[in-house]
Amino acid sequence: TINGERLWDSLMQMAGIGATDKGGCNRQALTELDQQGRALFLRWCEQAGCHWWLDEMGNLFVRRPGTQPDAPAVLTGSHLDTQPTGGKFDGVYGVLAGLEVIRTLNDHQIDTTHPIDIAVWTNEEGARFSPAMLGSGVWAGAFSLEYGLGRTDSTGTTVKQAIKSLGYDALQPCQPYPIKAAFELHIEQGPILEQAKTPIGVVEGVQGMRWYDLILTGAPVHAGPTPMDVRQDPVLAYASIAAKLYELAREHGPWARVTLGSIETYPGARNTVPERVTATVDLRHPDANVLEQMDKAFRLLTNEVSEIAGVRAEIRDEWLSPPVSFASECVETVQRASDELGLKSKRLFSGAGHDAVYVSSVAPTSMIFIPCEKGISHNEAENIKPQDAKAGANVLLRAILSQAGE
Amino acid sequence: TINGERLWDSLMQMAGIGATDKGGCNRQALTELDQQGRALFLRWCEQAGCHWWLDEMGNLFVRRPGTQPDAPAVLTGSHLDTQPTGGKFDGVYGVLAGLEVIRTLNDHQIDTTHPIDIAVWTNEEGARFSPAMLGSGVWAGAFSLEYGLGRTDSTGTTVKQAIKSLGYDALQPCQPYPIKAAFELHIEQGPILEQAKTPIGVVEGVQGMRWYDLILTGAPVHAGPTPMDVRQDPVLAYASIAAKLYELAREHGPWARVTLGSIETYPGARNTVPERVTATVDLRHPDANVLEQMDKAFRLLTNEVSEIAGVRAEIRDEWLSPPVSFASECVETVQRASDELGLKSKRLFSGAGHDAVYVSSVAPTSMIFIPCEKGISHNEAENIKPQDAKAGANVLLRAILSQAGE
Ligand SMILES: NC(=O)NCCC(=O)O
Numbered sequence: 113t114i115n116g117e118r119l120w121d122s123l124m125q126m127a128g129i130g131a132t133d134k135g136g137c138n139r140q141a142l143t144e145l146d147q148q149g150r151a152l153f154l155r156w157c158e159q160a161g162c163h164w165w166l167d168e169m170g171n172l173f174v175r176r177p178g179t180q181p182d183a184p185a186v187l188t189g190s191h192l193d194t195q196p197t198g199g200k201f202d203g204v205y206g207v208l209a210g211l212e213v214i215r216t217l218n219d220h221q222i223d224t225t226h227p228i229d230i231a232v233w234t235n236e237e238g239a240r241f242s243p244a245m246l247g248s249g250v251w252a253g254a255f256s257l258e259y260g261l262g263r264t265d266s267t268g269t270t271v272k273q274a275i276k277s278l279g280y281d282a283l284q285p286c287q288p289y290p291i292k293a294a295f296e297l298h299i300e301q302g303p304i305l306e307q308a309k310t311p312i313g314v315v316e317g318v319q320g321m322r323w324y325d326l327i328l329t330g331a332p333v334h335a336g337p338t339p340m341d342v343r344q345d346p347v348l349a350y351a352s353i354a355a356k357l358y359e360l361a362r363e364h365g366p367w368a369r370v371t372l373g374s375i376e377t378y379p380g381a382r383n384t385v386p387e388r389v390t391a392t393v394d395l396r397h398p399d400a401n402v403l404e405q406m407d408k409a410f411r412l413l414t415n416e417v418s419e420i421a422g423v424r425a426e427i428r429d430e431w432l433s434p435p436v437s438f439a440s441e442c443v444e445t446v447q448r449a450s451d452e453l454g455l456k457s458k459r460l461f462s463g464a465g466h467d468a469v470y471v472s473s474v475a476p477t478s479m480i481f482i483p484c485e486k487g488i489s490h491n492e493a494e495n496i497k498p499q500d501a502k503a504g505a506n507v508l509l510r511a512i513l514s515q516a517g518e
Numbered sequence: 519t520i521n522g523e524r525l526w527d528s529l530m531q532m533a534g535i536g537a538t539d540k541g542g543c544n545r546q547a548l549t550e551l552d553q554q555g556r557a558l559f560l561r562w563c564e565q566a567g568c569h570w571w572l573d574e575m576g577n578l579f580v581r582r583p584g585t586q587p588d589a590p591a592v593l594t595g596s597h598l599d600t601q602p603t604g605g606k607f608d609g610v611y612g613v614l615a616g617l618e619v620i621r622t623l624n625d626h627q628i629d630t631t632h633p634i635d636i637a638v639w640t641n642e643e644g645a646r647f648s649p650a651m652l653g654s655g656v657w658a659g660a661f662s663l664e665y666g667l668g669r670t671d672s673t674g675t676t677v678k679q680a681i682k683s684l685g686y687d688a689l690q691p692c693q694p695y696p697i698k699a700a701f702e703l704h705i706e707q708g709p710i711l712e713q714a715k716t717p718i719g720v721v722e723g724v725q726g727m728r729w730y731d732l733i734l735t736g737a738p739v740h741a742g743p744t745p746m747d748v749r750q751d752p753v754l755a756y757a758s759i760a761a762k763l764y765e766l767a768r769e770h771g772p773w774a775r776v777t778l779g780s781i782e783t784y785p786g787a788r789n790t791v792p793e794r795v796t797a798t799v800d801l802r803h804p805d806a807n808v809l810e811q812m813d814k815a816f817r818l819l820t821n822e823v824s825e826i827a828g829v830r831a832e833i834r835d836e837w838l839s840p841p842v843s844f845a846s847e848c849v850e851t852v853q854r855a856s857d858e859l860g861l862k863s864k865r866l867f868s869g870a871g872h873d874a875v876y877v878s879s880v881a882p883t884s885m886i887f888i889p890c891e892k893g894i895s896h897n898e899a900e901n902i903k904p905q906d907a908k909a910g911a912n913v914l915l916r917a918i919l920s921q922a923g924e
């Protein structure tokens with residue numbers, strides 16, 4: 113079994129990089145701090161006898177070689193980037209648990225037939241650059257390299273420029289290589305496991321998600337003399353669309369999700385009806401058909417509302433990640449590993465997107481979840497229990513070993 | 519009568535300073551461009567034989583002396599600052615029409631008993647610094663000098679720093695001096711005069727207005743795994759409050775106004791329920807009692823909505839400008855001037871705030887309006903007719919002369 117204290121200590125050291133006042137992390141993708149986090153991780157990996165390479169999207173791969181040259185790898189890992197007001201465990205836990213698995217194998221001088229690889233995927237959060245899971249998406253072929261390198265942050269910096277500014281060179285092609293099986297360990301980021309008092313989630317798939325930019329254009333007029341009934345007010349339209357979207361979530365049952373994360377007004381003067389509202393919309397559902405219904409309803413209600421408000425509405429499709437079911441052999445591998453360790457487990461679907469979504473399109477893949485406090489994530493207060501962290505890493509160790517061959 | 523072409527030419531020259539692509543102006547208070555606009559105006563005033571001084575708030579006063587030393591002044595003027603996406607006439611027209619009055623008196627070698635002063639008030643728009651009419655408000659004693667100098671723009675720069683950075687010195691105390699009567703000429707910024715095909719508005723007063731900051735604090739959580747019913751979503755609360763505010767405006771009749779000019783989300787990530795929404799609210803009504811009812815209803819509905827949404831609501835009072843009725847002798851002076859010129863006129867109340875509101879608290883004051891195209895203002899497309907500009911300036915000339923004594 114793995115060394116829980118060593119794992120926890122590594123998590124806490126990593127959390128120091130980009131630490132926020134409120135106990136969280138702000139270590140956004142391809143920033144100087146992200147680079148520092150990767151450098152720390154690489155020091156540890158080199159000490160553990162691994163070698164590594166970067167690809168053109170800045171995805172980082174660390175390898176513990178297997179005994180049989182050219183055997184396909186068993187892949188684990190996750191991401192080190194965080195939300196602007198993120199926690200200490202989202203992504204980081206999966207990466208450092210991968211390292212802990214390798215350290216444990218080293219401690220016990222266990223060689224595997226297949227290499228064990230840890231991936232650190234670029235820009236999983238989708239916070240600095242949209243969409244989420246960008247590095248793994250390009251790698252798996254869901255997005256072209258040009259698309260990936262051309263994505264811009266809020267200041268207009270592209271992924272390509274950000275990678276260059278970090279001084280990365282000798283980049284390998286961003287493309288899949290032979291992988292026998294892949295396992296991503298992650299915190300649940302929701303309340304199910306904690307409420308069920310269950311340390312292990314055996315993840316069967318990931319729900320579908322769609323991202324949009326909603327742009328509402330009205331007419332800027334003076335707040336005082338302009339009668340209400342002649343206004344073309346994009347805030348009026350936005351408020352109504354938002355209310356109807358929340359209603360839509362209710363109508364589509366407990367698994368439907370609507371999140372309105374960002375709203376901007378232009379010009380944003382107190383005494384002027386805004387000319388424009390620019391907002392983000394995130395719709396999710398585990399069932400592709402329901403997600404499509406939600407998509408259609410969103411377009412319809414936006415048109416209806418904006419027509420009534422006399423506002424021009426544009427919906428820009430930003431991202432579609434359809435629901436994914438993981439390979440049953442990998443799901444069963446995780447189930448067996450958990451059972452053999454005598455851990456209580458629960459089958460579930462992921463509400464969050466993960467790099468495993470794109471990895472699963474090129475290799476047999478599944479995920480392991482552990483509970484997080486009150487289900488809170490994307491929040492500086494995000495927290496987990498050390499014993500859960502240990503349990504999850506032990507399940508990962510067993511799952512990897514069962515595929516990598518002792 | 520005044521020289522309509524010279525007035526129009528001056529308006530167009532001034533519009534070149536801070537001109538925007540869409541034909542408007544962005545010449546915000548106490549910026550480099552505002553300074554350039556003032557400098558151009560001062561060159562013209564010096565050519566017209568006037569002298570000038572600045573006060574501690576950066577208010578600019580230009581004087582054409584009268585024949586009787588120490589006689590109280592007849593004051594006109596308005597402001598040269600604009601909205602970020604403002605037009606060419608809001609404020610500027612009143613200032614340059616004042617200059618045109620002085621130029622006309624010079625042309626005809628007419629001396630007046632009382633001095634004629636043109637004020638260029640600082641930060642009338644309230645766009646760079648809140649609240650509006652800040653320079654005239656401090657001058658009239660509605661705000662303390664400390665309050666005025668301490669107001670900050672969105673980058674944290676204070677009024678004091680902005681004044682300093684423009685290199686202003688030898689500033690006079692910001693306080694009223696003897697004024698016999700004051701007249702502010704302005705575009706209506708609303709549709710009433712145009713619809714009534716009437717060139718002159720005889721303004722009887724200004725409606726009441728209140729500004730607030732609304733801060734809604736929820737809990738940031740992940741867009742995917744977090745069930746809708748456990749969220750504390752400040753956007754949900756905002757959408758509901760906004761809808762109820764627009765309803766409130768409808769309930770309080772055609773003169774009630776609700777404007778939601780700015781919304782900000784923090785952290786503003788697509789896949790995170792925002793921790794915080796910060797928004798502005800502008801409520802207006804000509805009747806103080808109704809405005810107070812609206813204020814109470816706003817507080818009540820905000821509490822109700824935020825309690826249901828599980829969100830903490832804070833309402834910060836930013837500004838209250840109660841309804842004002844202008845001095846009847848000044849209103850009648852304007853009415854007579856308009857009648858004598860054979861111009862059709864209409865009595866009305868102003869929906870916009872103006873420096874005349876604060877000036878009226880220390881001296882007999884009234885305003886003259888002219889129509890603007892489709893009532894559109896605080897918009898780069900703001901427009902007026904040259905013949906209306908001329909008519910308004912002629913009314914101003916007569917009103918001033920009747921008070922300043924030939
Ligand atoms: N795990 C995680 O937070 N992923 C971000 C992508 C998403 O929005 O679900």
Ligand SMILES: NC(=O)NCCC(=O)O
Nearest residue numbers: 336383642643650870871
């Ligand atoms: N005239 C004008 O646009 N004033 C700004 C103050 C207000 O918001 O009414």
